[in-house]
Amino acid sequence: MMYPTVVGIRFSDVANATKKPKPLLLTIIANWLIAPPIMTLYANLMLTDPLHKAGVILLGLSPCTARVMWWIMLARGNLAQGLINTAINALLMVILYAPQAAVYMGISNIPVPWDLIAYSVIFFLAIPVFLGALSRRVIINKKGKEWFGEVYLESVRRISIIALLLTLIVMFSFEGETILNTPSLVALLAAPNLLHYVTMIALTYSIAWLSNWNYQTSIVTTLIGSSSHFEVAIAVATTIFGIGSGAALATVIGPLMEVPLMISLTKFGLWTSKHFPRNMLKGHTKAIIK
Numbered sequence: 001m002m003y004p005t006v007v008g009i010r011f012s013d014v015a016n017a018t019k020k021p022k023p024l025l026l027t028i029i030a031n032w033l034i035a036p037p038i039m040t041l042y043a044n045l046m047l048t049d050p051l052h053k054a055g056v057i058l059l060g061l062s063p064c065t066a067r068v069m070w071w072i073m074l075a076r077g078n079l080a081q082g083l084i085n086t087a088i089n090a091l092l093m094v095i096l097y098a099p100q101a102a103v104y105m106g107i108s109n110i111p112v113p114w115d116l117i118a119y120s121v122i123f124f125l126a127i128p129v130f131l132g133a134l135s136r137r138v139i140i141n142k143k144g145k146e147w148f149g150e151v152y153l154e155s156v157r158r159i160s161i162i163a164l165l166l167t168l169i170v171m172f173s174f175e176g177e178t179i180l181n182t183p184s185l186v187a188l189l190a191a192p193n194l195l196h197y198v199t200m201i202a203l204t205y206s207i208a209w210l211s212n213w214n215y216q217t218s219i220v221t222t223l224i225g226s227s228s229h230f231e232v233a234i235a236v237a238t239t240i241f242g243i244g245s246g247a248a249l250a251t252v253i254g255p256l257m258e259v260p261l262m263i264s265l266t267k268f269g270l271w272t273s274k275h276f277p278r279n280m281l282k283g284h285t286k287a288i289i290k
Contacts, residue, residue, distance in 0.1 A: 001163040007135060008079065023208075023221045026208070026221050027088075027089065027221050031089060032092060032100070034200070034203065035200055038060070039059065039060025039196045040060065042191075043056040043057050043192050052247070052250045054250070056250050058247070059228050059230060059250070059254045060104075062093075064086075064227035068223050069083065069086060070160065071223050072220055075223065075266035075269045075270060077217075078216040078220050082223075093229070101236070136148065190253050194261075197261050201222055201226045205218060208221050209276060212278045213276065215269070215273040215277075218276050219266075219273075223262070223269075227258060234252065234254070237251045
């Protein structure tokens, strides 16, 4: 899934993306200043079990740092901007995750899964980017840019769709027993998550539209600002509360919801892309990102 996502990135585009700090700033604000209190509010309003609340809050504290690149590709967003944003997000996660968890859950000595975050960045981001840059250079030198863009990229991106389908099969087969045995509990735990997704999507997408950003940049900020790194949430919940706890169960809802929601968001983004950037004067469009 990841290699086809990043193999098409030109590093000149990455350099240009670093010159546009506003989308990155919106992502940071959304992930670390807006998302945690909103998820905490929804968890406290909709749930009664303290462990269920804790698991849902952990999900809200875990912004996505790697696989979101695949959703950005699917939504035809700015992959270079996405690469910059996810890299900064991963760094902030190492620094801010434990303090945020301590504040919103009232628990001290939160164990941060440094190794899991590091492995996630290495295997889902660093290695695919390295292989993508290397193979891009070799293939273009041998076959040319036209063959690379029209034949090679199209072929590997078809493979990424197959990889997503296999991921879905594996993911839902592991969690199928939970869904079948406790459907009402799953629905209850899904409610604050769903409301959180909708809130974050509405906020980030609206701000991007009002800021007159182009669609490629707007969808990047929305995808990163609304998705979650559920593996980290699951790891922390099982470490603190135990593998069979209500908190661990609540974090499992993350992957069950995120995939269909992110697919829906990419479709929604493509459907509304014609409205970006926002028209400024009498139908004339100005795409301005300073």
